[in-house]
Amino acid sequence: TRMLFTSAPLCFTRDSLLEFTLRCERGARRGFAHAHWRVGRGPFTQAHLRKLLQRAAGSNSGLLSRRKRNVNNNPQFQPPMYQVSVAENQPAGTFVVVLKAVDPDEGEAGRLEYFLEALFDSRSNNLFTVDSSSGVVSTVEILDRETKDMHVFRVTAVDRGTPRRTAMATLTVTVSDTNDHDPVFEQQDYKESVRENLEIGYEVLTVRATDGDAPVNGNILYHLLNNNNGTNDVFEIDSRSGVIRTRGLVDRETVESYVVTAVDRGTPRRTAMATLTVTVSDTNDHDPVFEQQDYKESVRENLEIGYEVLTVRATDGDAPVNGNILYHLLNNNNGTNDVFEIDSRSGVIRTRGLVDRETVESYVLLVEANDQGRDPGPRSATATVHIIVEDDNDNAPQFSEKRYVVKVPEDLSPNTEILQVTATDQDRGNNAVVHFSIMSGNTRGQFYIDAQTGKLDLVSQLDYEMNKEYTLRIRAQDGGRPPLSNISGLITVQVLDVNDNAPIFVSTPFQATVLENVPVGYSVIHIQAVDADAGDNSHVNDNNPE
Incomplete structure (x- = not known):
């Protein structure tokens, strides 16, 4: 027997119906009883409730029934x-696992369907499936x-009750490794050159192989075999790291070939x-020895970048790698490394910047x-x-002055030099003439310039x-092919006036009529003369000659 208690105050109206379910467990056995109890007003003491329950248990009135109520429980x-x-x-x-969920309901309400949904990576949905009835999970691919x-x-289990109830769980499938990958060397052919008389334990090189499998299947052990008789007294290999070292005398006259094997530790072993x-x-x-100690070459200026100037060559009596030569230009103080570069392997010297003779001639x-x-x-030579640098006609002549001004009197004799124009050209030779x-x-x-x-x-x-000023435009042209010209030269010739014109009366003869008895100083006539000259030379003085 067990005691029945209320967990909170109950408030009933008249003819209220109190319903509750009793779950009874004994060991692994479990049962449910559904009580339907219509209660009105009255005393609700513990003794009264006990008496009612005792009466209900011994009567056939249906106050307490063991008929299960149709309530859908969660799986x-x-x-x-x-x-x-x-x-x-x-x-x-391939079978993976059986999913199992328990639903206490009977009939359709206790019948479950199972579903899978991938978390994190939707690609997993294409690789697994679940039987919706049995919960068996198997592979698709x-x-x-x-x-x-x-x-x-x-993982979701859904019953068929009303409303439908669900349960959820997680399924983690780990794909275990099988030994399905061979080891793969980084190179199929390893070549190495070592000097003679190496010390014992000298590291010659390291071979490496990888295996796509997971440990232990992907763990690799190395072995070194001689191609001739399987024995090896000169070299040894570290079975785990792949480092090959000397273990005996290295003879300069021999060239040995070996087979390196990489064996994984899976089952079966792969090699x-x-x-x-x-x-x-x-x-x-x-x-190294150069073919020449002094090389000479001429190039024109304004060469394109990358132009091959010349090739220097040196030889070395040693065998590779000792005899392999690399070239480079030593540092300098005149900026040659900004203009030229050398191919370290071929010795070809090329332009890498502007070659301008006007800046540097050699x-x-x-x-x-x-x-x-x-x-x-390394040894060096x-x-x-x-x-x-040969000249290129890349500069036009430049006048010494932007404008020349010369004043010339108008009575200057012809074939007289009045001015000398000068212009310079930064180029050389005919390019500068x-x-x-x-x-x-x-x-x-009226003018002539000596070319x-x-x-x-x-x-x-x-x-x-007739003309007080002349403006002459002068061209300076160099002797290059093709020539370059400058036509910006200007000469202003200002003509100075000379008193070379006599005054001229405006009209002659002059005639006037004078009345008799006019006073002294009386103006009889206005006489006018003009002079074609300028300035003081054109002023006319009215003088009466004696």
Whole structure:
């Protein structure tokens, strides 16, 4: 027997119906009883309730019945979390796990359907399926651990009661590794050169192989075999790291070939092989030697970037790698490294910047050749390269003045020099030879300029009264091919007046009529004369000659 208690104050109206369900458990057995109790007003003491329950238990009035009420209960997963492992490469349809949920209801309300939904990665939905009735989870496709090694799902169990009740759990499927990958070497052919008389334990090189499988299947052990008889007294390999070291005397005259194997630790074992060729080289006992100690070359200015100027060559009596040569330009103080560069392997010297003769007329490069020896360290030699920059007609003549002004009296005799024009050209040779000519302003041919000297001569008489000023445009042209010109030269010739014109009466003869008896000082007539000259030369004095 058990006691029945209320967990909160009850408030009933008349003819209220109190309903509750009793769950009885004894060990693994479990049962449910549904009570329908119509209660009115009255005493609700503990003793009164006990008496009512005793009466109901012994009567057939139906106050207490063991008839189950139609209430849909939630299903529950057992267990609420699934973690399973499935080997990769198994055929589609491989069994994974059985999902199991428990629903205490009977009939359709206790019938469950199962569903899977991938968490984190929707691709998992395409790889697994669940039987909705049995809860059996199986694969849809062949699994590959190297593509994805874990799949996580939300598992749902839904009953068919009203309303439908659900339960949820998680399913984690780990894809376990099978030994389905061979080891793969980073190289199929390893080549290495070592010097003779190496110390024991010298690290020659390291071979590496990878295996796509997971440990332990992906763990690799290395072995070194001699191609000839399987024995090896000169080299050994660290089985775990792949480091190959000397274990005996290295003979300079021998070239040995070996087979390196990489074996994983899976079942069955998988193996890969690579070839190792070891050549014993000589010591670095030769300096590089240039074909010439002094190289000379001429180039024109304004070369395009990347123009090949010349090639320097040096040889080394040692064998590779000791005899391999790299070239470079030594530092300098005149900026040659900004204008030229050298290919470190071929020795070709090219332009890398502007070559301008007007800035630098010649360059001296110091080239160093270094071999790649290691025992002893690199040896070197130097050679000198002289580069002469040839002129290119890239500069037009420049006048010494923007405008020349000369004052010339109008009575200056013809064939007289009145001015000399000068212009300079930064180029060299014929490119710098300047010739002068008059472009405009000499419509009457009164001026002549000497093409070589730039001297400007008066050809014919000037007349101030006809033209007071002349403006001549001068061209300076160099002797390049094609020539460059400057037509910005201007000469202003200002004509100065000379008293070369006599005054002229406006009209002659002058006639006047005078009355008799006019007083002294009486104005009889106005006489006017003009002078074509300028300034003081044109002022006319009214003087009466005696």
